[in-house]
Amino acid sequence: GAVVSQHPSRVICKSGTSVKIECRSLDFQATTMFWYRQFPKQSLMLMATSNEGSKATYEQGVEKDKFLINHASLTLSTLTVTSAHPEDSSFYICSPTRTANTEAFFGQGTRLTVV
Amino acid sequence: AQTVTQSQPEMSVQEAETVTLSCTYDTSESNYYLFWYKQPPSRQMILVIRQEAYKQQNATENRFSVNFQKAAKSFSLKISDSQLGDTAMYFCAFMNYGGSQGNLIFGKGTKLSVKP
Numbered sequence: 505g506a507v508v509s510q511h512p513s514r515v516i517c518k519s520g521t522s523v524k525i526e527c528r529s530l531d532f533q534a535t536t537m538f539w540y541r542q543f544p545k546q547s548l549m550l551m552a553t554s555n556e557g558s559k560a561t562y563e564q565g566v567e568k569d570k571f572l573i574n575h576a577s578l579t580l581s582t583l584t585v586t587s588a589h590p591e592d593s594s595f596y597i598c599s600p601t602r603t604a605n606t607e608a609f610f611g612q613g614t615r616l617t618v619v
Numbered sequence: 620a621q622t623v624t625q626s627q628p629e630m631s632v633q634e635a636e637t638v639t640l641s642c643t644y645d646t647s648e649s650n651y652y653l654f655w656y657k658q659p660p661s662r663q664m665i666l667v668i669r670q671e672a673y674k675q676q677n678a679t680e681n682r683f684s685v686n687f688q689k690a691a692k693s694f695s696l697k698i699s700d701s702q703l704g705d706t707a708m709y710f711c712a713f714m715n716y717g718g719s720q721g722n723l724i725f726g727k728g729t730k731l732s733v734k735p
Binding site: 538542546547548549550553595597599601606607608610612613615 | 652654661662663664666669671710712714721722723724725726727728
């Protein structure tokens with residue numbers, strides 16, 4: 505199976521500060537990383553897609569300067585929420601995939617609360 | 620663009636009984652994957668079952684089975700002998716066939732409650 509580790513699981517930060525979320529694929533090489541966001545009682549929505557060594561592609565309505573994605577290696581990707589505001593409070597889930605994937609793997613998710 | 624529709628926001632079932640969750644989707648692709656994911660209160664996404672569109676046979680995993688109707692673009696999930704641990708949000712999801720471009724498109728989810 506595929507083991508994915510996402511940290512932290514919960515974080516509370518003050519408005520205006522930045523938060524970094526890490527996602528690691530522990531037993532496979534992730535050529536692509538998907539980042540999803542889930543607001544309370546809603547579904548998962550794709551935020552951005554990144555390929556190792558390349559700039560991320562953001563979905564419409566997602567600010568690339570606010571949500572910085574780094575995918576510098578095949579086993580690690582990070583999402584940094586910059587200048588966080590209360591409306592950024594949400595559940596963030598990473599999903600690393602490998603070439604010719606036939607299913608998705610997910611991290612445990614990060615519950616971000618901005619106060 | 621692909622869309623996934625789950626028309627049942629909430630469902631409930633008695634323990635040991637059978638329940639069916641509905642899902643329809645829209646796509647112009649001929650090759651794709653369909654999934655049902657379970658999200659318990661921990662919010663960890665757990666794969667329940669997967670169906671390849673090119674396979675006519677319906678997928679089954681123990682108490683979970685699907686009714687895949689490709690022409691109708693319908694993909695329902697049947698849970699037999701429901702257990703209390705089945706209580707969770709269930710998401711139907713679509714993924715294009717084609718390697719690393721395969722992000723998932725999710726439905727809005729169905730909250731299933733299994734009652735003792």
